[in-house]
Amino acid sequence: MPTNPATESGDRSHAQPPVESVAQISALLLDTDPTLDPELARVARQAAAEGVVLLRNDGVLPLGAERSVAVFGRVQIDWFAVGYGSGGDVKVPYVWNLLAGLRDAGVQVDGEVADHYAAWTAANRPSYEGTWGQWPHHFPEMPLDADVVASAATRADTAVVVIGRAAGEARESVREPGSFYLTDDERTMLDLVTASFARTVVVIDAGNVMDLSWLDGYGERIGAVLYAWQGGMEGARAVAAVLAGEIAPSGKLTDTIALSYEDYPSAPYFGDPDVNVYAEDVFVGYRYFETFAQDRVQFPFGFGLGYAAFDVTVVEATTDAATSDAAPVRVTVEVRNTDATFSGKETVQAYVAAPDGRLGKPARSLAAFAKTRLLAPGESERLTLEFRLADVASYDDSGVTGHRSAFVLEPGDHGVFVGTDVRSASLALTVPIDDLRVVRQVAEAAAAREPFSRMTLARDASGAAVVAWEDVPLAAVDRRERVLAGLPAEIPMTGDRGITLDDVAGGTATLDDFIAQLTAEELSLLARGDVTMHSPLGAPGNAGVLGGVSESLRAKGVPPITTTDGPSGLRLSAYASLLPSGTALASTWNAPLVRELAALHGQEMLQKGSDVLLSPGMNIHRDPLCGRNFEYFSEDPLVTGRFGAAIVQGVQSVGVSACPKHFAANNQETNRTRNDSRVSERALREIYLRGFELCVAEAEPRTIMTSYNKVNGVWSHYHHDLVTTILRDEWGYTGCVITDWWMEDAVDPDFPALEDNAYRVRAQVDVLMPGGVKTADGPQAYADETILQSLARPDGLTIGELQRGARNVLGLALALAPVLGRRTDA
Known part of the structure; x- marks a missing residue:
């Protein structure tokens, strides 16, 4: 078949590595097999078409x-x-x-x-x-x-x-x-x-x-x-x-496809090599256009035609949300194919229009969606769209509602609009909220540290929405105090007692019993990968290996865990399927189909030797120029979260693991490892973190990858507020957090005894990938000693922190044990 030159060129640093073991020789013998699963190809074609x-x-x-x-x-x-x-x-x-x-x-x-x-x-x-x-x-x-x-x-x-x-x-x-x-x-x-x-x-x-x-x-x-x-x-x-x-x-x-690039609200603030100011705040994509600039839209969010024509009728719309935060809003619609010739599928979308209140709200926010099966001419199907108003609550990061650091529903009528795109959706239900409600109280985290102005909503004399500006609220929490309050207790170290990780998997020992045996050096090894990409411990061409990276750890039963890119297919020396891009998958609006494709992709991982897929990419399409938008899903966090969850659920259903990325606010490629994303806490929580939050809640990914960029002045791989306060403490995430490949040098501003990897471990970013040191001359094939050095310093890293990170890494290994065991037996 004709070949695309784009698949034949690119990063030549990922060429096949030297053969270093008998296992690699055996694996390389399989690399010449171009056979792909025909069912995977069939479902990939259907997804690409949809x-x-x-x-x-x-x-x-x-x-x-x-x-x-x-x-x-x-x-x-x-x-x-x-x-x-x-x-x-x-x-x-x-x-x-x-x-x-x-x-x-x-x-x-x-x-x-x-x-x-x-x-x-x-x-x-x-x-x-x-x-x-x-x-x-x-x-x-x-x-x-x-x-x-x-x-x-x-x-x-x-x-x-x-x-x-x-x-x-x-x-x-x-x-x-x-x-x-x-x-x-x-x-x-x-x-x-x-x-x-x-x-x-x-x-x-x-x-x-x-x-x-x-x-x-x-x-x-x-x-x-x-x-x-x-x-x-x-x-x-x-x-x-x-x-x-x-x-x-x-x-x-x-x-949204706007009439011109200048119409996008991010346009004046995108591309700076050093600082990206997210001045548009929560008014991203259609949230901006439907509120302030409907006349600047060429094709609205959610829009797409078919060959068939459909009639969408609201059959029933009910809720007790006026009196109960937990009550769902349910809208049942009948979708009928009114065409005489063509079959087709239709997607129905529900949006909430919240009252302006003191916070200022977008005119519409996507709350739910569902897609029909293939409907023949004259055929119909009923769909039920269900959500809670609490899911579209606004975050008060300033205290203007009287409830700082809380998700709130402000009083007033909340309209529920239903249709086939954001612009054509019509009112199906009005839910009155009499008094302000605190839906969820949290703690300030990852707030802005540098002043800037952000977009908000005002009304002119005629009542029309107009752009207004306000100062972004700045961080007020004492980080040092927060970190010290969360330091874990140490598991008393026992030395080697002969307990293996298989004993833990079999239930004859606890994970704490196993961790107690580990030396400080072994704990530090669990906190980094096997130094380089293409590790000889994994399938040829791998992105990196973590877990059992030393003989002593492997002797205790800790397996090497192989990671591979990525969002559109396994990036290995072996032949593999090239799958639809993230945007293509999300544009199906068909999460069950994407979940099916991801499960088949997981089967290919089993065949090719991948344990952790560095996917899905879950950053927001903040600006149409971002180079990696194709990997990501949407300008909308609900679409992002639903399709991220579908991929994780599919991949993990066969026993291997997925790794959502890049956490968080990685919305520009220019100078991506040094750029600072300056964003309000409200925009972070409502837009840029929301997809990750949904994915964690619905799919429980076993791994998550941090981003290259800074978020409000702190690199994500050092960001205690993001990884500990929000991801782990608020969302209850118990999995393994890894860095994107290599990281930047830095000293913890609140704990000068911590630098580089020690600084990272304190943030609960468990593993540096692929494990080596990044220098001015590029990545190096050796690991630094900052973790072990910090243990001896006042205010330095504690054994308890290393043990905490080891627990997350070993938890991943235990979750993968059935897969890794079959691979070892083979």
Whole structure:
């Protein structure tokens, strides 16, 4: 099958490592097997197809098999299957392109135009710099002769124009032609094609939102627009199936598409290499546009067309939420396919419109969603959408409501709107709240430390919402006092008593009994990985290994635990499946389908030797230029949390583990390891942490990865407030927390005896991955001694803290014991 050049280039530091053991030799013998699970490929194709969003259709789609189609644009062959970096650099045995997919779907593709592009692309292969973060945003377009287009129009009555974009890790999209904007050659192609063809379809193959303002200039000359989020190895074939009518389009946008980049509220505050001020606060994406700028939206959040037409009727809407915080809001809707010809699926969404109150609220916040099964013409299905008003409560980080550091419902009418996108949703129920309610009282954590102004809501004389500004509340908690109050007791050290981790798994000893045997050095080894990527202790090409990284630990039964990227497939020396990007998966609005795909992916992990999948990516699409948006799900935290949970549930259902990332506020790739995300505590809790919170509550991931960036001045891998106060103490998380790969040097400002890894362990970030030291010359293959050195210092790390971290790592090992045991036996 045609191969995507994007899967053949990229980070060459992840080439196959030297063979260092008999086990690796045996494993390498399997690396040449390109066989993939056909069921995994089938479900991946279905997910990619359901993630395609039909933005416009005047009846030109589906193409069918009876009409000849001329396809323009080199990306029909040089298809972008996924973005760049750890989220996409998979050794995949095949990638479909669109030209092959259309032919596979039975579409009559014009041979002359196809041959013209095939010859030109073969002679003009895409150029790659071969350097991390320097991949191309687009491939230069083939110069198009007007005579070629005019001639094609005599043979085919429909044209498909394909435009492709890519971004990736360590590289943003940019506001330039060939990235966020069209190139001159692409405009020429569109001009020539729409001038010659009465029926033109545009397919956008991209991982990020790009500028679509040019569509309005073409008007009716472009009859259909399909946004094809990058769908992995089967993605182009899935797009072809949608174009041909084999699979009904049912995707919905998980981001707002604005009329211009300048319309996005983050635009003035994105891209600074040192500091990102989250001045828009909770007014992210549709929360901003539906409140302040409805007229600046080209395609609203949640929007997507199908070939079928649906009637959505609210059958019943009930709640006791007016008198009880715990009472659910239930809305039952009947969805009927009113089309005479086409089958399809429809997604119903429920939004809450809260009263302004003292905090200022977005006009609408997504509260629930559900998707139908495939409905034949005339068929209907009833869906029930259920949520609690407490789930969309606002966080008071200033005390303006009289309840600082609390989630509150302010008095007034709470409208429940139901529909098929945020803009078309209509009022289904009004829930009056008579008095202010404290839904959940917590403690201040991770609040801003540097002053800045944040967006809030005001009303003009006519009652219209207008942007206002206020000072962000600053941190007031004594961190040193908080940390000291939470230091754990030490388990008395006994020395080696012959207890193994298998004894703990078998119930003949407790985990504390086992931990009591460990020396300070062994505890420090559990707090880091096996120093480098491609550890000889794991499957070839692994991202890193943790757990049993020394002979003494392995002798006590602690197994090596293999981690692998990532969100779109296993990044190993072995062949593996390349799966749809995060945005593509979320655009399905079909969490059960994504859970099914993730379970099959988990089976592939078992086969390939991966224990922990560094996925899902759960950061928010704060700005359309963020290079890793393709890995993430949405501008909305509920969508993010639901799909993150679906992936974790699926992967962990087969015994292996998933690792949501990057915790937290990793919304820019520019200078990502040094950049400071300055964000209010309210925005953190309502937007940037909410998806993680839902994922932890619903799926119980066994591992979580911190982010590279600082959050309000503190690197996430040192952030006690994020990892201990919020994640562990508030949310009750008991799993293992690991760093993103390597970390920055720093001294704890409140405990100068702690630096680097000792500082990290005090924050309850359990494991440095992959374990080595990062220097000015790059990552080094040795570990530092800061943990052991700090034990001897006043105010230094305690044995109890190391034991606490060891418990989290060993808990992961015990959870994986059935999988690791089968692998060892084999």
